[in-house]
Amino acid sequence: MAHVPEQLDQYVCENCKIVHAGTSTATSGGSEPPDSCGACGKDVFVQASEWANRYE
Numbered sequence: 001m002a003h004v005p006e007q008l009d010q011y012v013c014e015n016c017k018i019v020h021a022g023t024s025t026a027t028s029g030g031s032e033p034p035d036s037c038g039a040c041g042k043d044v045f046v047q048a049s050e051w052a053n054r055y056e
């Protein structure tokens, strides 16, 4: 399997709008949102790219 540069997505907490770095997944080579927001404890994340589109 080829080595690809690790690129972690960023996720925005919908509740408090804080940006979190995604955690890497060994299975897909991608990233996923954190289990919960470190600030508010919720788990409602939107990918940063999606978030940007939303407020275009």
Ligand SMILES: [Zn+2]
Binding pocket: 013, 014, 015, 016, 017, 018, 037, 038, 039, 040, 041, 042
């Ligand atoms: Zn939050």
